Amino acid sequence: MTDSSVPASRNSGAFTPRRKLGRKLAPWLFLAPGMIMFLVYVIIPIGQSMWISFFQWDGLSPKSWVGIENYIELLDDEAFYTSLKNNVIWLVLYMLAIPFGLFIALFLNQTVRGIRIYKSLFFFPFVISQVVVGLIFSWFYAPGFGLLFELTKIFGGEGIAVLANPHTVTYGIIVAGLWPQIAYCMILYLTGLNAVAPDQIEAARLDGAKGIKMLWYVVLPQLRPATFIAVVVTVIGALRSFDLVSIMTDGGPFGSSRVLSYYMYEQALSEYGYRMGYGAAIAVVLFAIMMIFISGFIWKMWRDERGL
């Protein structure tokens, strides 16, 4: 298409019926390719998963209807409760990324020489893959030679093998997950701090506000949009945790570090035969938990959108 076609159609009547129809149809033509892809790969599969959760299915032979049996089995499944409990621990502890991120952002919000490089380097852990983060921390925790193991040996006399102990393993993985998540929250707050109105800060300063008080009453209210995004990405990140569990422990030892996302994968594509129906049921539970949060986020965004 060339520009020459533009003058040709000029003043040909922007309000002719043909144009009107074109304007009605246009959004759907623009939407079609993206929407079809998104429906086929994302929206419809959500419904399909719910449907599959009522079947027993190994992925190959025909499905057989079992009603809510998969869900009843879940109620008696020890591993399911372990995963659920770990998801709650993840969710609660992951929230620490927000204050820590804010703390580092405040620390770095200066204008000394080279500060930009520092900001980028602090952000580093978020850019690298969780697989690499998982491997780095596996090495960090490794018994016998890992840095943490050696340090605890020096200070406590006995080395602590974090990932080999069912009581500490989940916390060890969460610390690894917090590393990139803190970096993410930090960058959100750095951007937010950039936009904080300087005149309000100065005015508050003249009124004698400083330190924590200033942060709480003057700065944090202005950082609200950044905090909202930080909460959204942290909740989603906590419930999506899969990579680190898979890389660092495979859910072990004795299944003690499983989370729902990992347990679902394990059941659906288990080496002892695929249990797609049961896996789908676990996924539906995870989805339901996530929906509580997603609806909250959407509700807030919807209100903001209406307010515009």
Add this chain to the structure above:
Amino acid sequence: MFPKPVQSMSRTARLTYQVALPVMLVIWLLPLLGVAVTSLRPSSDLAQGNYFGMPSALAFSNYLDVFKNSPFASYMLNSFRVTIPTVIGAVALSCLTGYALAVYKFRSNLIIFFMFVAGNFVPFQILMVPVRDLTVNMGLYDSITGLALFHVAFQTGFCTLFMRNFIKALPKELIEVARVEGVGEWQIFWHIVLPLVRPAIAALSVLVFTFIWNDYFWATVLTTGADTQPITAGLQSLNGQWVAAWHLVSAGSILAALPPVAMFFLMQKHFIAGLTLGAVK
């Protein structure tokens, strides 16, 4: 500015800050630095238990060994083969959807927009079984195309959110004047809007590149062998083979992290603009 600029504080405070910066940074990146040093340690060091001392020599050969006797190069290549088409596909589709949702008023507009937003947040596991099944049925299981197609579709959700908000912030008059002049809808999109969304295209490209390069879950669900698996899944299986060969695991990790890191440093401004979308009102 908050907190108070150190320049306006005492000399001691300034000096303390100057010292604290690098110290904090080293502590923050300690695990990464450890791996970087390990990747340059000769295997003999590890055998002798020299895990923390100075490496007895700098073994750059570890990086070559990673490529020898393992399909490492193939994994890396697969990552590019999945990532680049995904970036192009998702960004192209979302230019169209974002434009439609930002410019036209129609009844289901907001509902469709929030469908993209909400879909973008769902747990991957709720999609896993049907998407795997769909990919198998299309004959695309264990193929680069199958993996990239899913990524394009999923990333369109996030990209649409971004594009729509970006286009919505453009001056409306541009489009209205063109319409009064009788310019066609496609022409408006192609000649007026598209040149203006270039910054958004750049931001989305680096972000999607990083997301897809770092994807591990879908790589393990939709691909299986060294011919198709990207580096994330490849690194995990190599980790199983290189038991206790931490110098190789470390070198492999560093190599796998390089492309997104390079992307980040080259396009930092766009990357952060994309990531912090909505963090400022």
